[in-house]
Amino acid sequence: MTFAGKGNRRPQLDINIELIQVDQENPRLVPYLENPEEASQLDLISVLYENFDTEAVALSLVENGYFDEEPIVVVPNKIPSTFVFADYPNPDKLAQALKGLIDNNTINFTVVEGNRRTSAIKLITDLSLRKQLGIDRFYPKTDDQLKISDISNIPCIIYEKREDVSSYLGVRHIAGLLKWEAFAQAAYTASVIEQELKKGHSIAESIKQVQKVVGDRSDKLRKQYITYKLFLEAKDNLNFNVRPIINSFSLLTVAYNSASIREYLGVEAYSKVDLDSELITSEKSDNFKNVLTWIYGNLDTSEQPVLTDSRKITNTLSHVVKKEESIEYLLKYRDLDGAYERTNGEREYLSKKLTDASRAMQESLKFAFRHKNDDELIKQVTELEELIVALKSNLL
Template identity: 80%
Template sequence: MTFEGKGNRRPQLDVNIKLIQLDQKNPRLVPYLENPNESSQLDLITVLYENFDTEVVAMSLVENGYFDEEPIIVVPDKIPSNFTFSAYPKPDDLAKALQNLINEDQINFVVVEGNRRTSAIKLITDLELRKKLSIDKVYPKTENEKIIVDISNIPCIIYEKREHVSSYLGVRHIAGLLKWEAFAQAAYTADVIEQELKKGLPIADAIKQVQKVVGDRSDKLRKQYITYKLFLEARDNLKFDVRPIINSFSLLTVAYNSASIREYLGVEPYSKVNLDNELITSEKQDEFKNILTWIYGNTETNEQPVLTDSRLITNTLSHVVKKEEAIEYLIKYKDLEGAFDRTNGEKEYLSKKLVSASRAMQESLKFAFKYKNDEELLNKVSELEDLIAALKSNLK
């Protein structure tokens, strides 16, 4: 039996920062890149600087140097075609062979885990790079040569292939304590599921395999994959500006969780949806654009979102999409409250609350006989009587 954590330890070597490239495929960086596969190292460093607060990492590095207890994880980017890790069963022998490749300038690496630290080190040690970003005067730096030498050669755990790291990343950032934000989790999930699909597995089996790897027994991964597919369809089919979706990705999940919104979009629940097809049919593209515009706004049409609170997706929008009159009003006037007034949403809400109250009172009857003449409880019943009388009066 084989599994990702089985076998000998991976080799760990100190690698010069110049041999380490940032990761174009990192799920946290991809959303900020217009063309990830064509992005330069400067593009990636810029994204990390502008969005991931690398100055905090840099401040620690210039003060303390690099903590060897926190190696980054890399995979070879350039490597001789005849070199295979499997030719070296013992990790120490593999480490020596890799060190020889480094000494002979026959290998370099991509960082799979540790992009923030890598980018911070590059900015600290490269004056020209800081100048290109116009941050030379504000970014942490040091004149201490010992610090510069220390952070220029950092400990790296070396995996042979990116997919070999997937299990570790999933356990660490999906099910573990250092969870990524919602979009990054979904992007990672989609990527590893696609890896399994390329092996020939059916979609259902691919999801189950990833669930086993990550250690997730819920339907969380399936939901993430479905919501990510919606994101891709918004980007590719609608040409929708998806940056707001990336920043508030969980709202798309909330919308899909609503049965009435799914019905409006013509999609099945998570458990029944056919993942081999596109989720939104060609006939429902306008409805899809409406939902996205109401939640996120639309830069193409200069429309602002009509929702001011994520709870309004469930409490209000889900009722609006059930009534044609309300939908037409919302499209025309962008007034969510006015559209809601044209539904039975408040009536349904009131009805549910009354049913809930009735059940609570029926449940209370089971125990009431034990506390006859209890003054405190009788006062609470009197309060309920007053409320019921007020409700009756308002309803009449």
């Protein structure tokens, strides 16, 4: 019987930062890269600096040094083909053997947990990196050689391969206390499901396996995977600028939860959707782009979102997409409230506006007598009389 935590403890060693690379496959970084597989270490460190506040980590490091109680997790990136982890069942002997490879400079590593710390240390200790990013003047740094030495050699827990770490990351960042933001959780879920698919499992089996590992009995992981597939289709099929989706990923989930928006997009509910096919057909691609633009805006065309509040996805937009007249109005005028007022049809809209006007005039009657002979108000009332005559003429 095997399970995620089975076996001896993993070896732990202090490893020099120069032997540790930032993770090219980190699910939190991939969306920020045009070609993740071609991203350099500088590209990855730049993304972490610009989007994940490594400065805060660096400030702590230059002030306090590295806390050994918080090792990072790494996997070998380069290792001699003759070296086999299973040949060392004792973790202390495995650690000793790995140290030999380190001393002989025949191994290096990729960090799979601790990318922010790794990139912060590299920026503190490497002047050329800071200069390449143009941040040398203000990024935290220190001339204290003891601190530089301390943060340059950091405690690392060493796993044999990336797949072995997946369970730990899932429990830590999806079910645990240090939860990732919504997009990162979905990206991680998708990556682990893809790992299971490569083993020959079906999508349904893969999702169930990830549920077991993470300890989630709900349909949360299936929803995350489906929403992430929507994200990928927006990126790949629509060529939509997905940066706003990354930053507010949960809004895409809210939209998918609406039955009427799903109908507008031509997709099934979570429990019925065919995960082996694309979610959005080519016939519905324009509708998909409309929904994304209404919710997130469009950076490429400078269109702003029509939503002022996420609650309006359910309370307002979900009703608008039911009526062709309302959709056309929203596309033409980008006025969500105006489109919503038309959800009951043109006659109901006209009746509502006339009722509103009647109530406003009744309210005005209560204190109009106080402003007798006011030329400006008389002019406004005259204009109203003309409008009423025109309305009546059109109705007769």
